[in-house]
Amino acid sequence: MANINVSLQILPKIPGVDDIYPAVDKVIELIASKGVKYEVGPMETTMEGDLHELLGIVEEAQELCVKEGAIRVVSIVKIDYAPEGVTMDEKIHKYR
Template identity: 30%
Template structure:
């Protein structure tokens, strides 16, 4: 299964670190051990359905735990009916 999450915290960060809350979200993804890619507008990662769904919640909650007053998370999820669905490589490999 593959997912992309974009966190939109309020505020984005702190006076000392402009993107502190977003950085906390990315740190949660890094700590998961799953394969991921950070993009300009979101982060894509892949794993089993149980791993992906749990990590989406963890990322959203990590943003709030970092001190955001609120957070809107925009997610995209892709999986096949008979298998785990496409990988990042399947979707963008030919464009690299």
């Protein structure tokens, strides 16, 4: 399967914790450790790669937030798929 883009915004609900960024930072570290191309944005992180691999990362991110104490995790996932493939570069190269 050709590369696709998956964007992930993750919002863990951790009792007694107002700052979700430490858990979000750990999710970004998880993504970085997987060796997929990714870009952190102000509202979400976009990854590029195989659909099954990227969805596996989304699942691991959910589990990681629970390990960090989340009692609930809301994830907003966007998938951009085309049979011939999709890249982040083709979408944003003219803005760089």
